[in-house]
Amino acid sequence: MSGIIVYPDSFNEELQFSDKDKNKRILGTGPFEKQMILSKKAIRLAFNNKTDKHNTPVHKFVHLLDKMDGEIDGVPELFFGKEYIAPWLELMHKEMEAINNDTSDIRKYGGTSQTEFFAVASEYFFERPKLLKQKHPELYKMLSLCFQQPKSKTLNL
Numbered sequence: 001m002s003g004i005i006v007y008p009d010s011f012n013e014e015l016q017f018s019d020k021d022k023n024k025r026i027l028g029t030g031p032f033e034k035q036m037i038l039s040k041k042a043i044r045l046a047f048n049n050k051t052d053k054h055n056t057p058v059h060k061f062v063h064l065l066d067k068m069d070g071e072i073d074g075v076p077e078l079f080f081g082k083e084y085i086a087p088w089l090e091l092m093h094k095e096m097e098a099i100n101n102d103t104s105d106i107r108k109y110g111g112t113s114q115t116e117f118f119a120v121a122s123e124y125f126f127e128r129p130k131l132l133k134q135k136h137p138e139l140y141k142m143l144s145l146c147f148q149q150p151k152s153k154t155l156n157l
């Protein structure tokens with residue numbers, strides 16, 4: 001990823017600012033694929049609601065992180081030590097099963113694939129960290145490892 005660009009407001013596909021455009025985009029594609037483009041408005045709206053465990057900018061951002069190792073597979077290999085990949089897969093499958101059995105408070109969409117699970121669980125992590133720690137301590141631990149890694153492993157986003 002070559003950078004993160006924050007635009008002051010929503011914009012359309014050609015990156016022209018437009019308030020009326022119903023197709024508001026918060027993530028760049030095409031020539032902007034390697035850049036994360038967010039509109040300030042979308043970020044503000046997402047971070048305003050502190051109780052719904054839902055955050056679209058975080059969701060998109062996590063997909064980009066997931067993609068950095070070349071594969072969008074729900075396994076952020078560059079962010080975990082290798083020794084955490086197997087436990088992460090195991091935990092992820094256990095949590096996805098709970099979602100699909102309707103016994104989880106993690107958003108249903110997280111049960112559709114590993115990729116979506118990683119993104120949806122990360123939304124929860126950033127929106128309701130205390131609740132996640134209480135209800136899913138293992139998941140909280142793994143995501144903490146992923147997002148608060150030692151400096152030596154920090155990537156230049």
Ligand SMILES: [Zn+2]
Nearest residue numbers: 059063116119
């Ligand atoms: Zn997604």
